Amino acid sequence: MNKVYPDARAALEGLLFDGMTIAAGGFGLCGIPELLIAAIRDAGTKDLTVASNNAGVDGFGLGILLETRQIRKMMSSYVGENAEFMRQYLSGELELEFNPQGTLAERMRAGGAGIPAFYTPTGVGTIVAEGKEHKEFDGRTYILERAIVADLAIVKAWRADPTGNLQFRKTARNFNVPAATCGKVCVAEVEEIVPVGTLDPDCIHLPGIYVHRLIQGQHEKRIEQRTTRPRPTPSEGTGPGTAS
Template sequence: MAIDKTFRSAAEAVADIPDGATLAVGGFGLSGNPMALIEALLESGATDLSVVSNNCGVDGWGLGILLAAGRIRKMTSSYVGENKEFARRYLSGELELELTPQGTLAEKLRAGGAGIAAFFTRTGVGTLVAEGGLPQRYDANGNVVQGSSPKDVRTFAPGGVENEYVLEESIVTDFSLVHALRGDRHGNLVFNKATRQFAPPAAMAGRVCIAQVEELVEPGEIDPDQVHLPGVYVHRVVEVGTDIEKRIEKRTVRATEGEA
């Protein structure tokens, strides 16, 4: 039997994501945001979502559109970024936030997809990440009403050098949403540049991975050596085309020669 994981539309691909679902979403800043899937999820009406992503987009773009609509209950992120609404909702008690070091977050997602329950890392030792008390929810008056729990810290000596390491549990979500440059009908994906930062581990972490691709090709057209994520991790593929908007989170301009 031929394997064909393609769906006709983003709306069809996300139609069964229910209220209260957990989602891992690719994106590094605004690079690789799966906008067609995010917009379709907004239209579907799903709410009370718990989202794991490096950041939450910006006001009016990326995950920011779900946040502004009040659809997200909790974010697990490493970066609040340029999203003022994200900061406002967190500090006013409207949003739960689990801040996680960026590399740790990527590994928690990858480990979840690889079937690894937990791992020890030096990142966070000696901080609130390990000791607990990192604010996760405030009330309307700015008081901390929920803090993170302390984590197991142990001493190991890889290479003969003793150091303390903190235990981090992996992340597995109900669904994952990612954007890829190219994909085939079997779900093999190729990502472009910075999108490779978080899209592959986010995709791996979802029990059901939904990928939007700019170009859909037939199986065998992608050189196996160029596949960044094998189709075993991908369950649904939607072609969105190349005529899509790709925003930049924050523009900076380098002064040209002769300028002050």
Template structure:
């Protein structure tokens, strides 16, 4: 059995450089690779392109990279919770590519599958389709979207083993699995790392073949993005 484990987040991030393109899993603040993001901040990596469903909040998640102006371009679907993101986008300090959420997921899946491009009806007739090839299928117009090209995919799972097999929990499954294997190198941080063979094969969401490095993270905050409470009677 090939072991994919590395000692810690610093070893897991070896080889990252300025100007690279990173995929970062998660949905809202759920299932984001917190330890890896902190390491990117510590290393002060500059001029990076980040592919993620959202951009975190002002003081957490990718918001930490935005705060230090480390992101050159953001490719995402939902960015409504980050005031600093809005400021940098409107001022022209950061390039932004907004992508329909399903298209974002499929561009990750296409990269993992080795499919260079695909057609989707999402975005036809809007700014999303500007400059892109369009084609008619069965009387309906479609937009050609290209697979992402990323140097690293950074994902976060609930549990994993030394061979890189992963199990996600709840909403963390929205984008993390799609990004596994979609970058040249996929790094997984997990809350619990177990020896190979301990995970039930029927419960594994992503097989280890898609993972190059895995480590056990620490100190997860697990924030609530929008806290809603009911008034007491």
């Protein structure tokens, strides 16, 4: 079965429909499937429910789907860097299901593992627990959280082979692995596709059995918050720990 497609549009063909649920990998702008997100925008698919740690920033990442009003509901743990996300939520235009970050990751992982629900102490006594089943184990109260099973998972990796085995670079692994596993279909975009046998089996982060379609592309990889240190003046010298 050929998993490699020429571009994002082709890889999503036949998978998109209005009202679907999408699990998207990434954290902030790190490791986001930017090419697939742009293709979903161009396809015009609407009334989407998107499970993702956040919604990118204004004008990039999932933020472009908010601007076009294609997202009806976000299942997220962070709103912070996206003013349009915040505006739509506060005005009642966008439904938001807040999740503690670890709970969101575990809901995706559980969905991929075939576990329909799990108990967690996180959120007990807060608005997160409202309307959920409570149960006590060993004297501690837990709430029941449902797993996430998405119609489609979109993820971004560093390298892949043609069978879909994926490698991620450092923190870009983040939500990509649990998001990939919880999708009924997973489409991955990568920076490089290498021949079968190139990847060390012990260094594969996501086995190809979870990946159904694959594209290679050029990525912008924006920096969400650029933080730098000022260059030292000549009088400060260039000793250990300083820039030269």
